[in-house]
Amino acid sequence: MVLRQRSxxxxxxxxxxxxxxxxxxxxxxxxxxxxxxxTVSVERATLxxxxxxxxxxxxxxxxxxxxxxxxxxxxxxHGVTTPVWDALARGEAPDLLTLAQxxxxxxxSFVVPExxxxxxxxxxxxxxxxxxxxxxxxxxxxxxxxxxxxxxxKQKPWIYLxxxxxxxxxxxxxxxxxxxxxxxxxxxxRSTGQSLLDFVPEGATREGYAGTYATQENxxxxxxxxxxxxxxxxxxxxxxxxASGLCMPEIAxxxxxxxxxMMLNDSMYGILFRDINPIRTFVDQRFSRQxxxxxxxxxxTGEDNYLTTADAVEAAHTVTVSQLLNEYFAKEAGLADxxxxxxxxxxxDPTIPESFRLELAHALLxxxxxxxxxxxxxxxxxxxxxxxxxxxxxxxxxxLAGAMTSQGILLVxxxxxxxxTPFLSDRDLALQNVRYVLQAAGGLTEDFHPPRDGxxxxxxxxxxxxxxxxxxxxxxxTEATGTPAxxxxxxxxxxxxxxxxxxxxxxxxxxxxxxxxxxxxxxxxLETGATR
Numbered sequence: 321m322v323l324r325q326r327s328x329x330x331x332x333x334x335x336x337x338x339x340x341x342x343x344x345x346x347x348x349x350x351x352x353x354x355x356x357x358x359t360v361s362v363e364r365a366t367l368x369x370x371x372x373x374x375x376x377x378x379x380x381x382x383x384x385x386x387x388x389x390x391x392x393x394x395x396x397x398h399g400v401t402t403p404v405w406d407a408l409a410r411g412e413a414p415d416l417l418t419l420a421q422x423x424x425x426x427x428x429s430f431v432v433p434e435x436x437x438x439x440x441x442x443x444x445x446x447x448x449x450x451x452x453x454x455x456x457x458x459x460x461x462x463x464x465x466x467x468x469x470x471x472x473x474k475q476k477p478w479i480y481l482x483x484x485x486x487x488x489x490x491x492x493x494x495x496x497x498x499x500x501x502x503x504x505x506x507x508x509x510r511s512t513g514q515s516l517l518d519f520v521p522e523g524a525t526r527e528g529y530a531g532t533y534a535t536q537e538n539x540x541x542x543x544x545x546x547x548x549x550x551x552x553x554x555x556x557x558x559x560x561x562x563a564s565g566l567c568m569p570e571i572a573x574x575x576x577x578x579x580x581x582m583m584l585n586d587s588m589y590g591i592l593f594r595d596i597n598p599i600r601t602f603v604d605q606r607f608s609r610q611x612x613x614x615x616x617x618x619x620x621t622g623e624d625n626y627l628t629t630a631d632a633v634e635a636a637h638t639v640t641v642s643q644l645l646n647e648y649f650a651k652e653a654g655l656a657d658x659x660x661x662x663x664x665x666x667x668x669d670p671t672i673p674e675s676f677r678l679e680l681a682h683a684l685l686x687x688x689x690x691x692x693x694x695x696x697x698x699x700x701x702x703x704x705x706x707x708x709x710x711x712x713x714x715x716x717x718x719x720l721a722g723a724m725t726s727q728g729i730l731l732v733x734x735x736x737x738x739x740x741t742p743f744l745s746d747r748d749l750a751l752q753n754v755r756y757v758l759q760a761a762g763g764l765t766e767d768f769h770p771p772r773d774g775x776x777x778x779x780x781x782x783x784x785x786x787x788x789x790x791x792x793x794x795x796x797x798t799e800a801t802g803t804p805a806x807x808x809x810x811x812x813x814x815x816x817x818x819x820x821x822x823x824x825x826x827x828x829x830x831x832x833x834x835x836x837x838x839x840x841x842x843x844x845x846l847e848t849g850a851t852r
Contacts (some may be wrong), residue, residue: 328684328686328768328769328770329685329686329688329770329776329777329780329781330360330772330777331685331688331780331781331784332781332841333785335785335788336688336689336784338788339644339689339784339787339788339791340547340639340644340647340648340790342644342788342791342795343538343641343644343645343647343648343791344648344793345795345805346456346645346791346794346805346806346809347645347648347652347806348650349648349804349805349806350602350804350805350806350807351602351606351649351652353599353602353603353804353807354446354599354602354603354605354606355606356833356834357599357831357832357833357834358396358399358603358831358832358834358840359569359600359603359604359827359830359831359832360384360387360388360391360393360396360518360830361566361567361568361569361570361604361830362569362603362604362607362840363387363390363396363400363401363519363840364381364383364384364387364400364567364569364570365569365572365573365607365611365842366381366400366401366449366841366842367386367387367400367401367404367416367453367569367579368383368444368570368573368574369449369451369452369453369573370401370416370448370449370451370452370785371384371416371448371451371452372417372420372775373522373536374417374522375400375521375522375523376421376424377634378497379380379521379522380424380519381519381520381522381572382417382420382424383420383423384518384519385421385423385424386400386404386416386419386420386423387400388423389423389424389428389430389518389827390403390404390423390430391471391832393429393430393431394430394431394432395832395833397832397833397834397835397838398432398835398837398838398839399834399838399839399840401441401442401445401449401839401840401841402432402433402438402441402442402445402839403430403431403432403433403441404416404419404430404445405440405441405442405443405444405445405448406430406431406432406433406437406438406441407428407429407430407431408420408444409437409440409441409444412428412429413428416448424504427533427565432837436586437602442839442841443840445841446841446844446846446852447852448842449841449842449845450845450850450851450852451852452573452577452842453614453842453845453846454851455577456576456577456611456615457614457851459576459577459579459607460579460614460615460616461577461601463556463580463581463616465765466547466550466556467556470550470551470554470556471554471555471557472555472556473504473555474555475758475762476694476726476727476728477694477697477722477723477726477727477728477729477730477758478505478558478694478728478729478730479502479503479504479505479730479732479751479754480502480503480504480505480507480560480696480729480730480732481503481505481506481507481731481732481747481751482496482507482508482509482731482732483495483506483507483508484507484508484509484510484528484530484531484532484534485528485532485603486511486526486527486528486529486530486531487525487526487527487528487532488508488524488525488526488532488538488541488542489524489526489541491508491510491532491542492541492542492545494744495508495520495545495546495549496541496545496546496548496549497577497744498747498751499546499549499550499553499557499750500549500552500553501747501748502751502754502755503557503691503732503751504555504557504558505557505558505559505560505581505582506542506546506557506558506559506560506562507560507563507582507584507731508531508532508534508538508542508559508560509530509531509532509561510528510531510532510534510561510562511525511528511529511530511531511532511533511592512528512529512530512531513529513564514533514534514562514565515562515564515566515590515594515596516565516566516596516826517554517566517567517596518538518566518567518568518827518830519564519632520534520535520567520570520571520574521533521534521535522535522536522537522838523535523537524537524538524541525538534561534562534571534576534705535574536574536575536577539559539561539574539575539580540578540811541577542559542560543578543580545580546558546559556580557584558581558618559563559567559579559581560578560580560581560582560583560584560620561575561580561583561584562583562584562588563575563583563584563585563608563612563619564584564585564586564589564594565590565594565596566596566600566604566826566827566830567589568585568590568601568604568605568607568608569604569607569608569611571583571608572585572607572608572609572611572612572617573608574610575611575615575617576611576612576614576615576617579615580617581617582617582618582620582661582729583608583612583617583618583619583620584619584620584622585608585609585612585619585621586601586603586605586620586621586622586623586625586646586663587601587605587621587645587646587649588622588642588645588810588815589600589621589622589625589673591810591817591818591820591825592625592626592810592815592816592818592820593622593625593635593816595820595825595826595829596825596826596827597822597824597825597826597828597831598810598820598821598825599807599822599828599831600808600825600826600827600828600830600831601827603831605649606649606652606653607842607843609649609650609654609655610651610653610654610843610846610847611781611846612625612653612655612659613653613654613655613656613659613800613846614846616659617659618658618659618660618661618694619650619655619659619660619661620661620663620729621642621643621646621660621661621663621696621724622638622663623642623643623646623662623663623664623665624663624664624665624667624696624698625701626639626703626815626816627639627665627667628637628667628701629816629818630816630828631669631816632665632667632668632669632702633668633669633672633678634784635817636682636783637784637786637787637789637790637814638662638691638787638790638814638815639649639682639782640685640686640784640787641787641790641791641815642815643662643663643664643686643689643690644689644787644791645806646662647660647662647690647693648661649709654764654846654847655691657690657693658692658693658694660690660693661693661694661695661728661729662686662690662693662696663695663696663697663698664682664683664686664695664696664697664698665697665698665699665700665701666679666683666697666698666699666700666714666717666718666733667698667700667701667702667703668682669703670700670703670714674775676717676721677776677779679717679718679721680721680725680770680776680780681775681777681779681780681783682722682779682780682783683697683721683722683724683725683727684725684776684780685775685780685784686725687725687726687727688780689784693727693728694727695727695728695729696727696728696729696731697718697722697727697728697729697730697731698731698733699715699718699719699731699732699733700714700715700718700733700738701733701737704735704736704737706736707733708736709735711733711735711736711737712733712735712749712753714733715733715734715735715750715753716753716757719732719733719753719754719757719758720757720761720764723758723761723762723765724759724761724764724765724768725765726765730754732747732751732754733750733752733753734746734747734750735749735750744850790814794806794808794809794814797809807822810822
C-alpha cells in the first residue's frame with residue numbers, strides 16, 4: 321500500500337533527489353561540528369554503560385559527581401573514561417561506584433595518563449563499557465523474541481496513546497487498561513521541566529506535573545508491566561518515552577538498557593522550544609541516535625510542534641525541511657528507515673476553505689518522500705476550542721486522513737485536548753473514534769487517487785518546491801558567511817518562529833571541544849558495531 325502511494329502525487333524524482341541533497345549539504349557541517357565536541361551528558365552516558373548508577377542522599381547521581389570531579393581536575397577534552405580507569409588502576413578506589421562516591425567529597429584525584437598507563441586505562445574502560453553495549457544488544461534480541469511470540473498489531477497505523485499521571489504506580493494500571501482498549505504504543509510523557517534538568521532522577525517516582533519523571537526504574541517497571549499485558553493480549557505492546565533535553569544521551573542509554581521501543585528524539589525540538597544551546601543539542605542527539613540505532617528503537621521527531629507556533633499552511637514547507645534534516649541526521653547516526661517516526665500534524669485552521677484537502681496533501685507529501693518510514697501523525701491541538709463536539713469531529717477527520725495516507729503511528733486525539741487534562745472517559749471515547757474510522761475506512765488507500773494536476777497534487781508540489789527554495793537559501797547563506805547552514809537558520813527563526821543563536825541557550829557550559837587524544841569507547845563500539 322505504501323509503495324503505491326509513492327506514485328499518486330507524481331512528484332518529479334529529480335526534485336525529490338535535489339531536496340535530499342540540499343538537506344545533506346545543510347546537515348553535514350553540523351555533524352562535523354558534533355564530532356569535534358563532547359558534552360557532560362555524553363560522558364555521563366558512557367559511565368552509565370559501564371554500570372555506574374545510583375545517587376547520593378540529595379538525589380544527585382553518582383555519574384554527575386564523577387564527571388564533574390574529572391572535569392575539575394583535568395578537563396573533559398580527553399574524555400572521562402581514561403582518567404577514571406587510570407584512577408582505578410592507581411588504587412584510588414576498588415570499583416567505579418566507590419570512586420564516584422569518593423570524588424563527591426574530593427577524596428579522589430585524577431590525571432591524564434600517558435604511555436603504558438594510558439593504554440591500560442583505555443583497554444579496561446572499553447571492556448567495562450562494552451558490557452553495557454552487550455546488554456543493549458540482548459535487550460534488542462529479547463524484543464525480537466517477544467514480537468515473534470506475541471505478534472505485532474494486525475493493522476497499521478499503530479495506535480499511540482499517552483499515559484502520564486505523575487505517579488508511576490498509577491501510570492501502570494492505566495497503561496495496561498489502555499492497551500486492553502486497543503492502544504499499540506504507550507507513551508509515558510515526562511514531568512514538565514525535566515528536559516531542563518542536567519541530571520537524571522533516580523528510582524521510582526510518585527510526583528510529577530503533567531507527566532512522570534523519566535528514570536531507569538520507571539522504565540523498568542513500565543516495561544515489565546507491559547510485557548505482562550502483551551502476553552495477556554497476544555500482541556507486543558510498545559513503550560515510548562522522551563530522549564530530549566539536557567540529558568538526551570543518558571535517557572537514550574537507559575532506554576536501551578531497559579528495552580524501550582520508541583523515544584521522542586528530535587534534532588531541533590530542545591533548541592526551539594526549550595532554549596537549549598544548539599551545539600549541545602546536536603552533539604547530544606548524535607550520540608543518542610547512535611544508541612537508538614544499536615538498540616533497535618524507533619525515534620519520533622517533533623515537527624508537529626512547529627505548527628503550534630507558526631501557521632500550518634504558510635509554514636508547511638519548514639516541516640518538510642525538518643523531516644529531511646531529521647532523516648539525514650538519523651541515517652548518519654546509523655538509524656534505518658523503519659526506525660524513522662518522522663513527525664507531522666493535523667493543525668490547519670479548520671475554518672480555512674478546503675482545510676481537509678490541504679491536510680491530505682501535506683500528509684501524502686510526507687508519505688511520498690519517506691515511503692519506508694513509519695511516520696508519526698499528530699492530532700489537532702492548536703485549534704481545539706473547548707467545544708467537545710467540534711473537537712471530536714476534528715479528531716475523526718484526523719483519523720480519516722491518517723487512514724487514507726498510510727501513516728504508521730497515529731497519536732490518539734482527545735476531544736478535550738489543550739483545554740484540560742483528559743479524563744479516562746475521554747480516552748475511551750477517543751479510542752472508539754479511532755477504531756470506527758480504521759474499521760470503516762482503513763482500506764481507502766486502495767481507492768483514493770487524487771486527479772492529475774488537481775488540488776492535492778498541486779499543493780504537494782508547491783510545498784516541496786518551497787522546501788527546496790528554503791534549503792537552497794540556507795546553503796547559500798552558509799557559503800556567504802562561513803557559518804554552518806542550519807545554525808544560521810535556527811538563529812534567524814526559520815523553524816517555529818523561534819530565534820536561537822549558537823552562542824546562547826541552556827547547557828552551553830556543558831559543551832567541550834575534544835582534544836587530539838580524546839577517547840570514548842562507547843562511540844567507537846557504536847560506530848563500528850563491535851561488542852568488545
